[in-house]
Amino acid sequence: xxxxxxxxxxxxxxxxxxxxxxxxxxxxxxxxxxxxxxxxxxxxxxxxxxxxxxxxxxxxxxxxxxxxxxxxxxxxxxxxxxxxxxxxxxxxxxxxxxxxxxxxxxxxxxxxxxxxxxxxxxxxxxxxxxxxxxxxxxxxxxxxxxxxxxxxxxxxxxxxxxxxxxxxxxxxxxxxxxxxxxxxxxxxxxxxxxxxxxxxxxxxxxxxxxxxx
Numbered sequence: 180x181x182x183x184x185x186x187x188x189x190x191x192x193x194x195x196x197x198x199x200x201x202x203x204x205x206x207x208x209x210x211x212x213x214x215x216x217x218x219x220x221x222x223x224x225x226x227x228x229x230x231x232x233x234x235x236x237x238x239x240x241x242x243x244x245x246x247x248x249x250x251x252x253x254x255x256x257x258x259x260x261x262x263x264x265x266x267x268x269x270x271x272x273x274x275x276x277x278x279x280x281x282x283x284x285x286x287x288x289x290x291x292x293x294x295x296x297x298x299x300x301x302x303x304x305x306x307x308x309x310x311x312x313x314x315x316x317x318x319x320x321x322x323x324x325x326x327x328x329x330x331x332x333x334x335x336x337x338x339x340x341x342x343x344x345x346x347x348x349x350x351x352x353x354x355x356x357x358x359x360x361x362x363x364x365x366x367x368x369x370x371x372x373x374x375x376x377x378x379x380x381x382x383x384x385x386x387x388x389x390x391x392x
Contacts, residue, residue, distance in 0.1 A: 182272045184249040189303050194296055196251035196265055199235035203252055206261040207231040210284040217354060218346050219321050220282065224354060246270065248277060253296045255287075262287035265300050269314075276312035277304065281327070294330040298374060301331065305368040312367055318345050319360040332374040333364035 188197040199207070210216065211226035223230050239250035248270045253263035262284050269278040279300070283293045304310045315333055317324040328335075343361040346354040 182246040184243050184267070184270075184308065186243075187249075187303070189251065189299050190256065191295055191299050193256055194262070194292060194299070195254050195256050195259075196296055196300060197254065199239050199250065199252045201232075201235065203261050204228060204231045204235055206284070207235060207252075210261065210263075210282065213285045214348070215285070215323075216282055218348070219318060219324070220280075221344070224346075242266070242268065246272070251296075251300065253283075253292060262290075262292050263296060265296050267300070267304065274312070275308075275310040276314065277310060278314045278316065280315075281324075293327045297327060298331045298371075301366055302371060305371065310368075312365060315364040315366070316343070316361045317364065318343055319362060321345075325362065325364075328364040330374075331366065332370045333366045334370065336363045336365055338362055 186198070188195060190196070205228065208226055208228045208231040211220075211222050211231065212224070216222065217224045217226075235252075241247075243249045248266065248268040250267075251265045252261055253265055254261055264280075264282045266280045267277045268280065271277070279297060281293050281297055301313050304313060315324075315328050316339070317328060319338070339361040341358050341360060343359045344356050345359050347357050349355050
């Protein structure tokens with residue numbers, strides 16, 4: 180049974196989802212230092228160029244080679260600039276299921292890039308890789324992430340009470356960790372029937388193999 184994802188890039192008319200490259204390091208560091216990214220994720224803060232280089236060159240590739248998932252840099256097709264991340268993780272190869280996480284750069288918000296990229300990756304996951312379930316967990320107050328889940332056709336399955344940790348900014352400008360409920364969403368292959376036209380309007384997706392280790 181296959182237990183690793185292939186080296187792959189996934190494209191729509193506007194976006195290319197591909198492995199991270201050395202040239203992404205500075206933009207990655209800038210993106211991950213954004214206040215919303217700090218608040219809703221567990222990335223180090225401050226997020227240094229060394230953190231970005233370790234992620235792009237070692238940690239992200241290891242997700243795939245060790246069979247845990249796959250990390251894709253989301254880039255604009257025309258400008259090639261980094262605009263986000265899609266991360267498949269907690270992969271269960273027996274049940275053919277995975278969890279998805281995503282980040283959108285502050286300079287690219289409001290363009291619909293998160294829903295477009297996650298939807299393209301979901302189509303690839305279901306149609307090319309034979310997966311049967313994609314799960315998403317959003318913090319109770321993270322309405323932007325919840326809107327992405329709704330837009331791509333996810334179904335809300337319930338709430339994991341007090342199951343997550345997010346960060347809130349303190350009066351002195353620092354950050355404090357607080358607990359939060361997590362909303363669990365799922366996407367199955369048949370759920371894409373109602374949202375396929377959205378991606379078709381953006382040109383559909385194509386997948387091709389790349390060379391990275």
